Amino acid sequence: MTELNTQTSEEAAPPKAATPTGSMIATLGLVAAICGLIIVGAYQLTLDAVEQNKVIKERRAVEKVMPDAKSVVGYYVFDDQKIEPVENVDKEPKKYPAAKLKFFAGYDAAGTLLGIAAEGSAKGYADQVRVMFAYSEACQCINGMTVVSMKETPGIGDKADPTKEDIVDKQFMKNFVALDVKLAQDMKALANEVKTVKHGRKANPWEIDAIAGATITSKAIGKGINASAQALLPKVVPNLDKIRSKKP
Amino acid sequence: MSTSTTLEQFMEGIWKQNPTFVMVLGMCPTLAVTTSAINALSMGAATLFVLVFSCWLISVMRNIIPKEVRIATYVVIIATFVTVVDYAIQAISLKLYDALGAFISLIVVNCIILGRAEAHASKNTPLNAMLNATGVGIGFIIGLLSLGVVREVLGAGKLFGVSLFGANFQPWVVMVLPPGGFFVLGCWLLIFAAWERRKQKKESTQ
Numbered sequence: 001m002t003e004l005n006t007q008t009s010e011e012a013a014p015p016k017a018a019t020p021t022g023s024m025i026a027t028l029g030l031v032a033a034i035c036g037l038i039i040v041g042a043y044q045l046t047l048d049a050v051e052q053n054k055v056i057k058e059r060r061a062v063e064k065v066m067p068d069a070k071s072v073v074g075y076y077v078f079d080d081q082k083i084e085p086v087e088n089v090d091k092e093p094k095k096y097p098a099a100k101l102k103f104f105a106g107y108d109a110a111g112t113l114l115g116i117a118a119e120g121s122a123k124g125y126a127d128q129v130r131v132m133f134a135y136s137e138a139c140q141c142i143n144g145m146t147v148v149s150m151k152e153t154p155g156i157g158d159k160a161d162p163t164k165e166d167i168v169d170k171q172f173m174k175n176f177v178a179l180d181v182k183l184a185q186d187m188k189a190l191a192n193e194v195k196t197v198k199h200g201r202k203a204n205p206w207e208i209d210a211i212a213g214a215t216i217t218s219k220a221i222g223k224g225i226n227a228s229a230q231a232l233l234p235k236v237v238p239n240l241d242k243i244r245s246k247k248p
Numbered sequence: 249m250s251t252s253t254t255l256e257q258f259m260e261g262i263w264k265q266n267p268t269f270v271m272v273l274g275m276c277p278t279l280a281v282t283t284s285a286i287n288a289l290s291m292g293a294a295t296l297f298v299l300v301f302s303c304w305l306i307s308v309m310r311n312i313i314p315k316e317v318r319i320a321t322y323v324v325i326i327a328t329f330v331t332v333v334d335y336a337i338q339a340i341s342l343k344l345y346d347a348l349g350a351f352i353s354l355i356v357v358n359c360i361i362l363g364r365a366e367a368h369a370s371k372n373t374p375l376n377a378m379l380n381a382t383g384v385g386i387g388f389i390i391g392l393l394s395l396g397v398v399r400e401v402l403g404a405g406k407l408f409g410v411s412l413f414g415a416n417f418q419p420w421v422v423m424v425l426p427p428g429g430f431f432v433l434g435c436w437l438l439i440f441a442a443w444e445r446r447k448q449k450k451e452s453t454q
Contacts, residue, residue: 049339155421
């Protein structure tokens with residue numbers, strides 16, 4: 001870095017003797033203390049805004065997949081099939097063990113349950129692809145999908161992202177108008193696994209027709225939806241009456 | 249110190265020792281996050297903030313930092329301000345945070361900042377150190393922006409998210425992919441080198 005040293009120093013320090021260990025530790029301690037204070041201060045100052053941003057981001061995705069919903073209630077699903085509104089859990093965090101799954105119930109202006117929305121994720125071409133989808137009880141299908149975050153290749157994989165309105169593949173989005181996710185007889189899993197098939201090979205209502213050239217991204221979206229629906233729907237569907245009655 | 253040299257200290261980083269085009273430092277964020285003008289500007293602003301405040305703190309403490317552990321001390325101070333920036337960007341916009349990704353944390357090892365700390369801030373008064381750091385930071389923003397603007401206009405047909413060319417424009421997608429970064433940087437370096445050479449020629453003929 002010779003060019004960096006062209007600066008003429010104002011106070012060219014004479015070569016010092018070796019510093020005693022004690023003062024080195026003292027200085028490092030002082031620096032660490034000052035830095036610690038600065039970090040804690042910044043964390044405290046920004047904490048609320050960061051939390052709020054995360055909630056807003058989640059809500060935007062829910063609104064995108066359930067555009068008719070006028071009010072949204074978040075729920076946690078527990079291992080024993082119990083579901084509990086997020087608000088209750090946040091108020092009494094100690095009473096509940098760690099919740100595994102989260103979903104949102106959307107209601108229209110009259111308080112009728114429109115459906116639920118949940119997040120799923122799977123590994124895409126570049127990074128994790130996180131999607132939000134809406135489930136409608138009436139058709140037992142997925143009737144909305146949006147991308148929460150993805151880092152897929154611009155111009156190829158990001159055609160699957162409906163938040164990019166000018167480049168999104170409209171044909172691909174038609175997959176998520178009525179994607180079949182009926183539960184099997186025993187209510188323990190989906191009757192048919194949601195599956196992404198190669199472009200132009202879609203034959204069944206539970207299949208997703210991939211974008212030509214972006215098969216990996218399309219598959220990641222299919223996998224994310226499938227994993228989340230397999231885990232969530234068997235626990236949520238039996239509880240739909242409870243969710244319905246709890247209209248806001 | 250007279251005012252002219254203070255101004256010189258400030259201007260040096262912007263032009264004569266521009267970190268991107270003259271010193272060719274900090275190439276990692278320069279190539280990676282300049283896919284759009286707004287990303288480039290935010291990355292530059294984040295680096296400027298870290299640069300100015302860490303140089304200030306290092307300069308304030310320059311007489312008590314033992315020379316044996318100076319690099320460790322600088323890294324701790326720089327890392328502190330990077331963490332502050334990290335929180336601030338999360339609070340401002342999660343979308344921006346996702347776009348910049350790991351490159352915010354990587355400001356810690358950006359050699360522009362460590363270089364300024366070692367070569368300037370540790371030997372100058374806090375005011376001068378901050379002035380010089382501001383100059384270098386603005387120079388870095390100029391560098392990032394000149395890549396970000398070109399890449400966004402060619403690669404997405406937009407500037408700061410505003411469409412420039414209507415619906416018929418077919419974006420030159422390679423420009424927002426990694427190869428486009430090298431290509432645009434190469435062109436800019438060529439322009440600067442050609443300019444420098446012409447200036448030298450002029451000076452030698454005079």
